[in-house]
Amino acid sequence: MIQTIGIAxxxxxxxxxxxxxxEKGYDVHVIYHREETALKSKKSIQDSLxxxxxxxxxxxxxxxxxxxxTSSFKMFAPCDLIVESIKEDLDVxxxxxxxxCDFAKEDAILATNTSGLSITDxxxxxxxxxxxxxxxxxxxxxxxxxxxxxxxxxxxDDTAKAVYxxxxxxxxxxxxxxxxxxxFIANRIQLAVLREALHIVENGIGTYKDxxxxxxxxxxxxxxxxxxxxxxxxxxxxxxxxxxxxxxEDLADDKKPQKSFNDLIDSKKLGVKTQEGFxxxxxxxxxxxxxxxxxxxxxxxxxxxxxxxxxK
Ligand SMILES: NC(=O)c1ccc[n+]([C@@H]2O[C@H](COP(=O)([O-])OP(=O)(O)OC[C@H]3O[C@@H](n4cnc5c(N)ncnc54)[C@H](O)[C@@H]3O)[C@@H](O)[C@H]2O)c1
Numbered sequence: 080m081i082q083t084i085g086i087a088x089x090x091x092x093x094x095x096x097x098x099x100x101x102e103k104g105y106d107v108h109v110i111y112h113r114e115e116t117a118l119k120s121k122k123s124i125q126d127s128l129x130x131x132x133x134x135x136x137x138x139x140x141x142x143x144x145x146x147x148x149t150s151s152f153k154m155f156a157p158c159d160l161i162v163e164s165i166k167e168d169l170d171v172x173x174x175x176x177x178x179x180c181d182f183a184k185e186d187a188i189l190a191t192n193t194s195g196l197s198i199t200d201x202x203x204x205x206x207x208x209x210x211x212x213x214x215x216x217x218x219x220x221x222x223x224x225x226x227x228x229x230x231x232x233x234x235x236d237d238t239a240k241a242v243y244x245x246x247x248x249x250x251x252x253x254x255x256x257x258x259x260x261x262x263f264i265a266n267r268i269q270l271a272v273l274r275e276a277l278h279i280v281e282n283g284i285g286t287y288k289d290x291x292x293x294x295x296x297x298x299x300x301x302x303x304x305x306x307x308x309x310x311x312x313x314x315x316x317x318x319x320x321x322x323x324x325x326x327x328e329d330l331a332d333d334k335k336p337q338k339s340f341n342d343l344i345d346s347k348k349l350g351v352k353t354q355e356g357f358x359x360x361x362x363x364x365x366x367x368x369x370x371x372x373x374x375x376x377x378x379x380x381x382x383x384x385x386x387x388x389x390x391k
Contacts, residue, residue, distance in 0.1 A: 085158030198231030278331035
């Protein structure tokens with residue numbers, strides 16, 4: 080039975096994951112790398128609790144008491160499930176996992192929250208690769224229901240099932256990814272969309288805002304309750320097929336990120352975190368963008384749950 084969770088890392092994703100597990104009654108050890116990030120993480124958890132539970136100090140204390148912060152790898156020893164959410168770098172993750180395996184108990188489930196690195200590649204650093212699996216969360220984890228469960232070449236069915244079941248228990252919507260393909264399922268689709276979106280803007284077909292509006296009020300609106308196969312079935316496969324006949328050849332097929340994307344990276348315009356990306360986030364617009372996103376996601380989550388209930 081899984082009761083004690085080790086969260087490796089204390090960054091954006093790890094912090095949110097620790098809070099979700101603690102809220103659901105699990106005992107959580109956050110094993111951090113840097114004191115500074117751990118302090119930020121603790122503050123972020125306190126802020127979230129204050130927002131969610133307002134003056135209910137008893138609940139807040141129960142949840143806070145479930146989360147233990149430590150830099151000691153010894154605390155991996157009692158963990159039934161370890162979810163690693165450290166820097167996205169194959170060598171860093173591999174070195175880290177080798178060290179974790181010196182402390183983890185033999186039957187612990189070992190999971191990585193990599194965004195798209197090969198689970199099989201990371202698992203080469205692990206003592207028991209059959210117990211190693213991908214558990215891919217989405218940002219912000221407390222609001223996005225999806226978790227992808229990815230089997231590496233050696234992952235056992237029991238390991239994948241254990242992580243799938245934990246995801247269900249914490250109220251998530253897990254899916255199984257049957258093959259360890261780069262980017263899994265969701266990031267393959269997301270990056271294909273981004274590549275075409277950039278192609279549209281670079282070729283003067285529309286602006287950033289036009290593309291974002293097309294997604295929000297058209298495609299994304301539909302995709303919040305129907306997947307691409309359901310949309311096609313409802314629209315008629317003959318229609319989509321005949322559009323594909325003349326359109327596929329015109330779509331972006333760049334093998335690397337395009338020039339306009341590279342230019343933004345080179346000039347350190349990385350989005351909200353540097354106050355400039357495709358849009359400008361100076362003068363407080365960065366914090367507003369995050370607040371607005373969270374408000375919209377909270378409403379969308381309610382809508383999606385209600386829509387599913389209403390159509391059961
Ligand atoms: N941010 C997202 O949208 C998102 C979504 C899904 C998955 N992920 C994945 O989650 C993981 C963490 O991403 P994040 O966005 O929370 O990053 P982050 O930068 O907020 O946190 C990274 C963490 O890694 C730690 N770290 C850095 N170097 C380390 C090292 N050498 N050894 C051990 N720890 C080290 C940092 O101290 C920090 O705790 C990555 O694998 C990322 O790809 C991120």
